[in-house]
Amino acid sequence: MATVVFPDHLLGCTNGQRQVELLVDNYRELLLALEKQWPGIGEALAKSAVAIDGQIYQDAFLEPVNADSEIFFMARIEGG
Amino acid sequence: MAEAVDYQVLGTRPVRPDGVDKVTGRAQFGADQNLPNMLHGKILRSPHAHARIKRVDLSKALAMDGVCAAVTGADFPTVASGVSIGEAGGDVMDIAHNVMARDKALYHGHAVAAVAATSLEIAEQALDAIDVEYEVLPPVLDVLQAMAPAAPLLDENCFTKNLPEKPDKPSNVASVMALSRGDVEAGFEQADLVVEGEYRIPMAHQGYIEPHACTATVNEEGKATVWCCTQGQFDFRTAIAKILDWKVGDMKVVPSEIGGGFGGKTVVYLEPVAVLLSQRAGRPVKMVMSREEVFRATGPTSGTVCRVKVGAKQNGRITAAKAWLAYESGAFPGAPVGPGAMSIFAPYDLENFLVEGHEVRVNKPKVAAYRAPGAPQSMHAMEVALDDLARQLNMDPLDLRMVNAADEGTQAPYGPKFPAIGFKACIEAAKKHPNYTAPLLEGAGRGVAAGFWFNVGMQSSAEVRLNEDGTVIVMEGNPDIGGSRASMSLMAAETLGVPYEQVKTYVGDTESTGFCNLTGGSRTTFATGMAVVRACEDIIAQCRSRAAATWGVDEEQVEWRDGQAVPAPGVNADVNPLSLADLAAGAPRTGGPILGRASLNAQGAGASFSVNFTDLKVDQETGAVEVLSFTAVQDAGKAIHPAYVEGQMQGGAAQGLGWALNEEYIYDADGVMENAGFLDYRVPVASDLPMIDTEIVEVRNPSHPYGVRGVGETPIVAPLAATANAVRDAIGIRINDLPLSPPRILAALGGE
Numbered sequence: 134m135a136t137v138v139f140p141d142h143l144l145g146c147t148n149g150q151r152q153v154e155l156l157v158d159n160y161r162e163l164l165l166a167l168e169k170q171w172p173g174i175g176e177a178l179a180k181s182a183v184a185i186d187g188q189i190y191q192d193a194f195l196e197p198v199n200a201d202s203e204i205f206f207m208a209r210i211e212g213g
Numbered sequence: 214m215a216e217a218v219d220y221q222v223l224g225t226r227p228v229r230p231d232g233v234d235k236v237t238g239r240a241q242f243g244a245d246q247n248l249p250n251m252l253h254g255k256i257l258r259s260p261h262a263h264a265r266i267k268r269v270d271l272s273k274a275l276a277m278d279g280v281c282a283a284v285t286g287a288d289f290p291t292v293a294s295g296v297s298i299g300e301a302g303g304d305v306m307d308i309a310h311n312v313m314a315r316d317k318a319l320y321h322g323h324a325v326a327a328v329a330a331t332s333l334e335i336a337e338q339a340l341d342a343i344d345v346e347y348e349v350l351p352p353v354l355d356v357l358q359a360m361a362p363a364a365p366l367l368d369e370n371c372f373t374k375n376l377p378e379k380p381d382k383p384s385n386v387a388s389v390m391a392l393s394r395g396d397v398e399a400g401f402e403q404a405d406l407v408v409e410g411e412y413r414i415p416m417a418h419q420g421y422i423e424p425h426a427c428t429a430t431v432n433e434e435g436k437a438t439v440w441c442c443t444q445g446q447f448d449f450r451t452a453i454a455k456i457l458d459w460k461v462g463d464m465k466v467v468p469s470e471i472g473g474g475f476g477g478k479t480v481v482y483l484e485p486v487a488v489l490l491s492q493r494a495g496r497p498v499k500m501v502m503s504r505e506e507v508f509r510a511t512g513p514t515s516g517t518v519c520r521v522k523v524g525a526k527q528n529g530r531i532t533a534a535k536a537w538l539a540y541e542s543g544a545f546p547g548a549p550v551g552p553g554a555m556s557i558f559a560p561y562d563l564e565n566f567l568v569e570g571h572e573v574r575v576n577k578p579k580v581a582a583y584r585a586p587g588a589p590q591s592m593h594a595m596e597v598a599l600d601d602l603a604r605q606l607n608m609d610p611l612d613l614r615m616v617n618a619a620d621e622g623t624q625a626p627y628g629p630k631f632p633a634i635g636f637k638a639c640i641e642a643a644k645k646h647p648n649y650t651a652p653l654l655e656g657a658g659r660g661v662a663a664g665f666w667f668n669v670g671m672q673s674s675a676e677v678r679l680n681e682d683g684t685v686i687v688m689e690g691n692p693d694i695g696g697s698r699a700s701m702s703l704m705a706a707e708t709l710g711v712p713y714e715q716v717k718t719y720v721g722d723t724e725s726t727g728f729c730n731l732t733g734g735s736r737t738t739f740a741t742g743m744a745v746v747r748a749c750e751d752i753i754a755q756c757r758s759r760a761a762a763t764w765g766v767d768e769e770q771v772e773w774r775d776g777q778a779v780p781a782p783g784v785n786a787d788v789n790p791l792s793l794a795d796l797a798a799g800a801p802r803t804g805g806p807i808l809g810r811a812s813l814n815a816q817g818a819g820a821s822f823s824v825n826f827t828d829l830k831v832d833q834e835t836g837a838v839e840v841l842s843f844t845a846v847q848d849a850g851k852a853i854h855p856a857y858v859e860g861q862m863q864g865g866a867a868q869g870l871g872w873a874l875n876e877e878y879i880y881d882a883d884g885v886m887e888n889a890g891f892l893d894y895r896v897p898v899a900s901d902l903p904m905i906d907t908e909i910v911e912v913r914n915p916s917h918p919y920g921v922r923g924v925g926e927t928p929i930v931a932p933l934a935a936t937a938n939a940v941r942d943a944i945g946i947r948i949n950d951l952p953l954s955p956p957r958i959l960a961a962l963g964g965e
Binding site: 142 | 670
């Protein structure tokens with residue numbers, strides 16, 4: 134099962150739960166699963182970047198998620 | 214993806230294609246656009262740092278001869294909150310209300326009204342004829358005072374975001390955030406030694422040479438064209454359209470050459486106003502800011518208070534680290550405290566840490582991005598604390614960093630595990646550098662610090678056109694700030710296998726090239742470069758197909774080698790290779806013009822690390838600092854054009870030294886900036902600096918066809934702490950706050 138980790142400032146959306154394990158095939162399915170578990174979290178996640186197996190995505194969509202994937206949500210990176 | 218090891222043109226240093234135009238004055242910057250029948254627009258700015266706008270009367274101004282239009286906030290459409298614009302734009306409602314105040318002026322210099330007149334003089338006189346009634350409110354200027362429960366509120370509708378429960382009272386604290394891992398208190402208990410401090414840095418400006426300028430015209434069909442200096446014509450188009458409630462397709466934005474941006478030209482200020490004035494007047498409107506307006510009303514970066522505590526064992530291994538960050542966002546939310554929090558410990562492999570961040574609204578200009586936004590301030594605190602730790606442990610500061618350095622597989626403080634990174638390689642290169650092994654001059658001090666930036670990819674497009682004679686045109690949409698046209702040409706030439714001189718790169722407007730996110734985030738050479746390489750690969754595929762048709766063989770039987778189509782090994786074809794020129798000449802018979810395209814959302818921008826060190830002397834009588842040498846070591850992945858990489862490193866060092874030594878916004882008690890000009894806001898000039906020595910480390914980024922990492926942002930991160938640590942080394946006294954200006958150093962030395 135893929136491991137999904139939330140940063141501290143998203144714990145308000147997950148009732149304080151920092152980590153969850155899910156079996157999904159891609160990022161879109163992951164978002165749907167998280168929204169089902171914590172209705173409303175999708176809005177906060179849409180404003181976040183996500184790292185899937187070390188690769189940071191500002192706009193993930195159908196990126197594959199494997200059974201052993203590590204997924205971290207994080208603030209979007211901007212720049213000057 | 215191209216796999217190139219022995220590069221033909223990458224890594225060479227051709228003269229920049231825009232150089233002659235820039236040194237001869239032919240290059241067209243934002244203020245150089247003039248149109249027939251053009252009007253001149255000016256902005257009326259609030260004389261108060263915090264005031265309710267009770268009434269704005271334009272009637273006397275509009276009655277003046279030569280005044281053709283005037284607008285206030287009431288003339289702009291209502292914009293709802295919640296929509297983010299652009300890479301660094303922020304919430305559209307905040308941007309709209311920063312462009313033109315509605316019911317409140319939130320900083321001295323906030324736009325309150327605007328006029329367009331037949332001459333600049335009449336426009337300025339008309340500003341005096343505008344009658345504004347204010348209810349003056351107490352300003353809040355200090356980040357810690359703004360956080361106090363009894364502080365005057367900038368916005369009664371601002372409730373702190375990201376708290377576990379929605380607060381029942383509004384606050385100037387726009388949002389909070391935190392990152393943590395392990396058990397930080399247990400980590401401190403394991404420590405043999407703990408250092409801590411509070412570090413303050415005031416607001417500083419990007420200090421670009423070219424002031425903001427634009428010219429807008431709205432034609433009879435209701436379509437607008439805007440010429441402006443911008444880091445991103447597409448993001449500006451989106452912002453203007455959303456603020457004015459226009460269709461994006463009715464708006465064309467043409468980028469000029471740009472005299473520096475550094476993040477400050479990622480947001481609109483004048484452009485929506487000029488479009489609205491032009492629409493009202495039925496004539497083109499040009500608007501140019503004065504330097505004073507640039508300082509008072511455009512994007513500085515956050516003033517900050519950072520508290521850091523670090524515990525370590527006697528061998529230097531860090532057992533715990535803790536940081537508390539408060540960043541000024543200015544009048545509206547948008548402080549880069551998130552990146553500041555994520556970067557502060559990024560160079561290090563830590564088991565236990567806690568970072569708490571706060572973005573705080575104050576009655577100062579809305580902050581905008583500035584190179585590696587948020588990282589210089591927080592990392593200054595950490596790198597200064599590490600210097601104190603190294604002193605107490607009697608360790609070389611580079612050795613202390615090496616003991617704790619992040620490497621491939623280290624879990625970054627912000628979550629993911631690092632792929633291949635170059636931090637250890639930078640430390641090793643710095644340790645061996647002749648400037649580091651050289652003895653210190655008598656009376657001088659030496660300081661070391663590390664830097665980091667994430668880098669981003671994002672959306673880019675490129676089109677590569679093959680001319681009839683085999684020369685090549687690259688069209689892309691990123692304003693060239695740091696030499697990107699040359700870098701794109703180099704990557705195209707390398708991929709196609711032709712000389713650099715055969716390729717010319719042009720930056721298109723929003724109607725002549727595909728969408729590109731703005732030039733920022735150190736993304737252009739990485740992401741747009743990736744699009745250029747793919748567009749060239751598209752060209753190569755078409756050329757192989759045309760050659761196969763010409764020779765009567767299968768496409769798989771044709772290879773592309775050294776800029777020519779050649780039969781694959783073993784293919785029995787008695788033919789001569791076909792060059793790009795041959796294929797271009799034959800194009801009418803083989804299918805028509807040859808055009809390559811690519812659009813992508815680039816992923817995998819590799820993080821960039823740096824190590825800087827500097828030697829300097831302090832004049833004990835005046836407190837003035839003389840920088841004797843400054844050495845910047847940085848991982849570039851692959852330096853496409855090494856001179857431009859070195860230029861980024863040198864420019865970042867120069868800006869960082871200015872921030873460390875002299876630059877600061879100075880306010881009086883009423884919130885009026887007292888040094889809104891380059892005479893009093895002291896950026897370093899050539900005579901203040903030695904030649905900045907550079908060493909490029911190349912640890913390939915596996916996500917880019919040529920291994921590129923962004924290089925534009927990291928260079929400004931380490932100079933702040935490197936300078937502070939060198940001053941500490943020189944005078945034996947730690948000064949926690951910046952800038953280390955002569956009065957501050959003199960006070961520390963006990964002088965007057």
